[in-house]
Amino acid sequence: MGDHVTEIVIFTLLFVLVSGMGFVAARWRAPKDMEHLDEWGLGGRSFGGWITWFLVGGDLYTAYTFVAVPALIFGAGAAGFFAVPYTIVIYPLFFLILIRLWSVSHRHGFVTPADFVRTRFDSPTLALLIAITGIVATMPYIALQLIGIEAVLKTMGVTGDSMLARHAPIIIAFAILAAYTYQSGLRAPALIAFVKDTLIYIVILVAVIYLPYKLGGWGSIFDAAEAKFTASPNPNDGITLNANNQLQYITLALGSALALFLYPHSITGVLASKNRNVIKRNMSALPAYSFLLGLLALLGYAAIASGVKPITDPATGKVDSNTVVPLLFDMQFPAWFAGVAFAAIGIGALVPAAIMSIAAANLFTRNIYKEYLKRDATHAQEARVSKITSLVVKVGAVACIVFLDPQFSIDLQLIGGIIILQTAPAVALGLFTRWLHRGGLIAGWVVGMGLSMWMLWQIPNAATGKAHFGGSAFPLSDFGFDSKRTIYVGFITVIVNLLVAALVTLILRATKTPDGVDGTTQDDYFADEGDPRIDKDVAATVDHKSST
Amino acid sequence: MADPETPKAVPAARSDRSPWNWLLLIPIVLPVLTPLFNHDSPRLWGFPAFYWLQFLFILVGVTTTSIVYQMTKKR
Numbered sequence: 001m002g003d004h005v006t007e008i009v010i011f012t013l014l015f016v017l018v019s020g021m022g023f024v025a026a027r028w029r030a031p032k033d034m035e036h037l038d039e040w041g042l043g044g045r046s047f048g049g050w051i052t053w054f055l056v057g058g059d060l061y062t063a064y065t066f067v068a069v070p071a072l073i074f075g076a077g078a079a080g081f082f083a084v085p086y087t088i089v090i091y092p093l094f095f096l097i098l099i100r101l102w103s104v105s106h107r108h109g110f111v112t113p114a115d116f117v118r119t120r121f122d123s124p125t126l127a128l129l130i131a132i133t134g135i136v137a138t139m140p141y142i143a144l145q146l147i148g149i150e151a152v153l154k155t156m157g158v159t160g161d162s163m164l165a166r167h168a169p170i171i172i173a174f175a176i177l178a179a180y181t182y183q184s185g186l187r188a189p190a191l192i193a194f195v196k197d198t199l200i201y202i203v204i205l206v207a208v209i210y211l212p213y214k215l216g217g218w219g220s221i222f223d224a225a226e227a228k229f230t231a232s233p234n235p236n237d238g239i240t241l242n243a244n245n246q247l248q249y250i251t252l253a254l255g256s257a258l259a260l261f262l263y264p265h266s267i268t269g270v271l272a273s274k275n276r277n278v279i280k281r282n283m284s285a286l287p288a289y290s291f292l293l294g295l296l297a298l299l300g301y302a303a304i305a306s307g308v309k310p311i312t313d314p315a316t317g318k319v320d321s322n323t324v325v326p327l328l329f330d331m332q333f334p335a336w337f338a339g340v341a342f343a344a345i346g347i348g349a350l351v352p353a354a355i356m357s358i359a360a361a362n363l364f365t366r367n368i369y370k371e372y373l374k375r376d377a378t379h380a381q382e383a384r385v386s387k388i389t390s391l392v393v394k395v396g397a398v399a400c401i402v403f404l405d406p407q408f409s410i411d412l413q414l415i416g417g418i419i420i421l422q423t424a425p426a427v428a429l430g431l432f433t434r435w436l437h438r439g440g441l442i443a444g445w446v447v448g449m450g451l452s453m454w455m456l457w458q459i460p461n462a463a464t465g466k467a468h469f470g471g472s473a474f475p476l477s478d479f480g481f482d483s484k485r486t487i488y489v490g491f492i493t494v495i496v497n498l499l500v501a502a503l504v505t506l507i508l509r510a511t512k513t514p515d516g517v518d519g520t521t522q523d524d525y526f527a528d529e530g531d532p533r534i535d536k537d538v539a540a541t542v543d544h545k546s547s548t
Numbered sequence: 549m550a551d552p553e554t555p556k557a558v559p560a561a562r563s564d565r566s567p568w569n570w571l572l573l574i575p576i577v578l579p580v581l582t583p584l585f586n587h588d589s590p591r592l593w594g595f596p597a598f599y600w601l602q603f604l605f606i607l608v609g610v611t612t613t614s615i616v617y618q619m620t621k622k623r
Contacts, residue, residue, distance in 0.1 A: 078586075078598060081598070081599070081602065084579075084602045084603070084605075084606070085579030085580070085602060085605070088575050088578075088579050088602075088605050088606055088608075088609045089575065089576050089579055089580075091575070091609055091613055092572035092573075092575050092576050092609070092612070092613065093576070095572060095613055095616065095617075096564075096569065096572060099564075100564075212594070217594050218593060218594030218595055219591065219593075219594030220594070221594070222591075222594060222595070222596055239588065239596055239598070240586050240587065240588055240596065240598045241582060241586045241598075246582040246583075246586065249582060250580045250582060253579060253580070254580065277617075277621070280613075280617045280621075281617060283613045283617070284610050284613040284614040284617060287606050287609050287610050290606050290609075291603065291606050294599075294602070294603055294606070298599070523562055525564075526562035526563065526564060
């Protein structure tokens with residue numbers, strides 16, 4: 001595989017450049033005191049419009065998305081395009097809902113969604129459940145970013161025979177990532193995101209103009225895809241949806257949108273912005289990424305038209321469909337440009353991986369360490385624990401990839417999206433009303449989780465030959481309906497979760513069970529930059545800096 | 549926007565409420581109506597309707613969030 005040298009050199013150069021930036025980032029917009037979770041974990045809550053755009057964009061549209069969505073389109077056609085409606089629906093939701101979380105967090109100094117739940121519902125137990133759900137859902141997501149890098153490395157022929165040789169590049173990449181995240185906190189991904197997204201925008205724009213020119217126009221690309229799907233035995237593929245998978249398409253788009261903004265890493269990105277207007281303006285600007293994602297998804301069809309055959313993993317004998325887009329670039333572009341594209345994907349993995357590990361670390365620090373292990377922790381101690389936890393989280397993610405079947409991470413991530421949805425009643429509805437009783441929310445969470453696991457267990461996957469956890473499309477016939485339609489598991493379980501929460505709330509209210517004290521006021525949900533902060537649990541030694 | 553507010557209201561009574569927010573329902577509901585866009589024709593620059601219509605919905609989303617932001621902005 002000597003012909004990949006140019007690609008590897010360019011990939012490595014850009015990777016080293018970005019790593020250098022990661023270390024320098026600690027001094028970028030330097031804080032007076034880095035030993036504070038607001039600084040390390042939220043970049044000082046000071047990011048303006050541009051930084052937020054790059055940071056949240058780089059955070060939501062991950063390397064895995066950029067590799068997996070075209071792979072899905074390549075394999076199944078229109079059903080894989082759900083990523084576009086999903087990323088349309090999410091911004092109005094952010095605009096209406098997450099803006100309130102920003103305000104109440106700004107006022108109270110919350111760092112995580114569980115912090116909010118703790119104060120709003122006066123229930124450390126509920127907050128613990130929310131925190132654990134967030135950590136469990138985030139871990140496989142970090143591991144998936146590694147799969148994005150791995151797809152690129154495989155295409156460049158950087159693979160070894162032994163387990164260690166095969167994974168050495170990824171271990172090195174993640175060690176560097178861990179080191180600069182430890183040092184610079186959220187400032188590192190914020191700075192790197194500029195490079196990552198610039199590269200991605202250039203690569204995609206070139207690809208969507210150049211590839212159709214080479215392959216005879218978009219019309220013939222779609223025709224080639226249609227020919228492939230007509231010939232395949234799978235009844236649910238095609239360049240448009242059929243009667244049976246439309247419901248799945250809609251519920252998956254809605255459910256994923258709801259899940260995405262509950263993920264701790266999205267919330268971290270939003271809380272780091274400096275005022276409400278920055279967030280609101282970004283909701284009009286972030287869809288630029290959706291456009292990009294849609295175009296990128298269609299490269300799956302371009303891959304069909306140019307006859308890409310995904311790489312088969314020699315170790316496991318499985319076809320790795322995630323190599324579709326890297327192979328397309330390898331085939332159709334000069335080596336140096338393919339190298340830039342691969343670097344864009346590789347660096348694209350680092351930004352979300354860093355933010356996710358910071359988000360998971362913040363959850364552990366605020367809602368487990370400070371709540372249960374050391375109640376009087378100072379701000380400096382919090383920052384230190386969070387930095388160390390972020391290292392542990394990354395080691396865990398690498399271990400997932402090295403020691404387990406990568407398919408396991410993909411399954412876990414699928415589950416992750418569904419379990420994070422179970423925090424919606426407490427986190428999202430909680431921003432509007434305190435009507436649900438904390439006991440009801442806990443009961444709803446338990447039932448929603450249980451039902452999700454049961455439903456996912458039932459779903460086989462013919463393509464990978466698995467009997468369980470084969471996907472998120474639940475056949476309605478399993479509920480006894482006379483129908484071939486399928487529905488997104490998370491959509492059902494979050495509704496059941498809500499119903500149980502409401503029912504138990506009514507019972508608890510009837511029995512006059514105490515409901516705790518709401519630590520927030522109505523006005524907190526509209527607080528903005530410049531409003532005074534409430535910092536009641538601050539340790540006596542360190543004084544919280546004022547926002548004004 | 550119809551009735552002018554009394555100037556200098558009590559700062560405690562802040563609210564997000566605005567009739568303009570209803571506009572945000574459009575980009576939530578449109579992408580869910582699959583019968584509306586689940587067709588191959590008419591094609592635009594080779595793109596089947598399914599694809600270019602959903603790209604168009606992105607622009608609808610941008611337009612509505614921009615309008616709502618401008619109209620509800622606090623000065």
